[in-house]
Amino acid sequence: MSPMSAMSPLSAMSPLSSSFGRVLVIGGGAMATGIAARLAAADIETVVLVRRREAVAPTRDEIGRRVGQLGGSVRPVTVLVGDAPGPFALAVESVAEDLVAKRAVLARAEALVADDGIVATNTSSLRLADLAEGLKRPELFASWHWFNPAELVPLVEVTGGPLTAPDTLARLASLSRAIGKEPITLRRDHPGFVANRLQYALLREAYALVEEGVCEAEDVDRAVVAGLGARWAAIGPFASMDAAGLDVHEAVAEQLFPQLSRVTEVPALLREARRAGATGMKGGRGLLGDYPADAVRQIAARRDAMLALLAEARA
Numbered sequence: 001m002s003p004m005s006a007m008s009p010l011s012a013m014s015p016l017s018s019s020f021g022r023v024l025v026i027g028g029g030a031m032a033t034g035i036a037a038r039l040a041a042a043d044i045e046t047v048v049l050v051r052r053r054e055a056v057a058p059t060r061d062e063i064g065r066r067v068g069q070l071g072g073s074v075r076p077v078t079v080l081v082g083d084a085p086g087p088f089a090l091a092v093e094s095v096a097e098d099l100v101a102k103r104a105v106l107a108r109a110e111a112l113v114a115d116d117g118i119v120a121t122n123t124s125s126l127r128l129a130d131l132a133e134g135l136k137r138p139e140l141f142a143s144w145h146w147f148n149p150a151e152l153v154p155l156v157e158v159t160g161g162p163l164t165a166p167d168t169l170a171r172l173a174s175l176s177r178a179i180g181k182e183p184i185t186l187r188r189d190h191p192g193f194v195a196n197r198l199q200y201a202l203l204r205e206a207y208a209l210v211e212e213g214v215c216e217a218e219d220v221d222r223a224v225v226a227g228l229g230a231r232w233a234a235i236g237p238f239a240s241m242d243a244a245g246l247d248v249h250e251a252v253a254e255q256l257f258p259q260l261s262r263v264t265e266v267p268a269l270l271r272e273a274r275r276a277g278a279t280g281m282k283g284g285r286g287l288l289g290d291y292p293a294d295a296v297r298q299i300a301a302r303r304d305a306m307l308a309l310l311a312e313a314r315a
């Protein structure tokens with residue numbers, strides 16, 4: 001089944017989404033185009049702001065491609081360069097992960113939203129207190145963290161900085177649900193939020209298993225895709241342990257926790273790959289070897305088709 005037929009934009013979205021005001025997405029990269037596509041497919045009036053004129057057409061095309069994966073857009077997305085006429089109910093920035101750049105973009109965003117408009121960041125790693133510095137209305141600033149491909153992965157993490165109002169978090173979580181996303185709201189800003197901490201804890205052990213010669217990198221991927229990931233797509237790790245039995249879980253934890261990797265350095269395998277010039281699929285060479293362009297397209301198509309099937313199953 002193709003991703004397009006697997007998932008209708010309306011399948012998991014509430015009619016409330018169309019009553020939300022205009023949204024501004026700042027940036028034209030991988031995440032911004034996915035966020036814009038998801039909003040547009042949920043009938044939200046969406047404007048995307050990019051820096052350079054040459055970026056307008058490719059950004060529009062990429063959003064169109066992503067909207068197509070969701071079954072088509074209810075509203076076209078407007079892509080503008082340099083400036084966007086406000087006011088917006090929400091402005092979300094998804095520009096490069098750079099504190100100085102993001103601060104400038106957030107200040108600009110604040111000027112473009114309504115008096116009660118929310119300014120959100122899609123930062124992966126910058127502290128919200130640092131990003132909020134200089135904002136006039138920090139109570140309306142929050143993190144809205146999406147996952148790649150943003151139009152397809154259900155989870156978003158909603159987190160406040162030290163001065164964020166609870167109502168701002170509630171409004172972002174409510175919008176997330178209205179556009180068919182599954183939000184979790186964190187009690188406080190925490191490096192890596194929740195999902196990236198979980199992911200990196202697993203990656204640390206994955207690197208250790210390969211570096212210690214226990215298995216190949218491909219076997220780690222298989223163990224996750226065919227085992228943990230398959231189960232976790234249905235029920236999470238705590239529910240899995242409740243299902244397994246806490247007596248069993250306790251006995252295994254006593255044996256295994258002391259034996260798990262506790263290294264704090266970046267793994268040698270990753271350092272070596274980087275020294276050899278590998279950047280992953282985007283550059284054609286990664287941790288698992290070489291990726292011809294065709295293979296990259298096939299892998300992305302398989303991932304997106306599976307994500308769309310899961311979305312349909314969850315709706």
Ligand SMILES: NC(=O)c1ccc[n+]([C@@H]2O[C@H](COP(=O)([O-])OP(=O)(O)OC[C@H]3O[C@@H](n4cnc5c(N)ncnc54)[C@H](O)[C@@H]3O)[C@@H](O)[C@H]2O)c1
Nearest residue numbers: 027028029030031032094095096097101122123124146148
């Ligand atoms: N890629 C992911 O998996 C992922 C997941 C969650 C969050 N994020 C976060 O999303 C943000 C964007 O990541 P991405 O993967 O889309 O990056 P990307 O490199 O694909 O896109 C970044 C975009 O920002 C634009 N940009 C850079 N500086 C700018 C500025 N000063 N003003 C306006 N535009 C500017 C670039 O032109 C580019 O279009 C980052 O904060 C990243 O940490 C990424």
